[in-house]
Amino acid sequence: MDITIHTSVLPHTDPEASVGFYRDVLGFEVRSDVGQGRMRWITVGPAGQPDTSILLAPPAADPGITEDERRTIAEMMAKGTYGWILLAGRDLDGVFAQVRDGGGEVVQEPTEQPYGIRDCAFRDPAGNLIRIQELR
Secondary structure, X not given: OOOOOOEEEEEOOOHHXXXXXXXXXXXXXEEEEEEEOOEEEEEEEOOOOXXXXXXXXXXXXXXXXXXXXXXHHHHHHHXXXXXEEXXXXXXXXXXXXXXXXXXXXXXEEEEEOOOOOEEEEEEOOOOOEEEEEEOO
């Protein structure tokens, strides 16, 4: 079997802020942007990696979701516990400085974890947790 991870989904609450963060702060390409207003589905990904993407999507857009479920999703997003992703790069200190200086909400500065990984963490404009680990 030959399977690859193609796209992962994170919710957004403000499409313009999300595009600004992923494009201007993380340096990702905007590959598609469909819809209008707050109901936009935006695909971004790292330059040079066209087969790996993040879909930034409106939360709870599925018409089958109940109002209670929508409320729960909104509460989890507000606490930053709904969506998260793990990224990696070789220059963790440089990436940390770029994201911090670009306005990323710092959750954790670069730290050597007890399990042998050095990483840091931010929140994107929707509150999604972004952990970035150092490739060695």
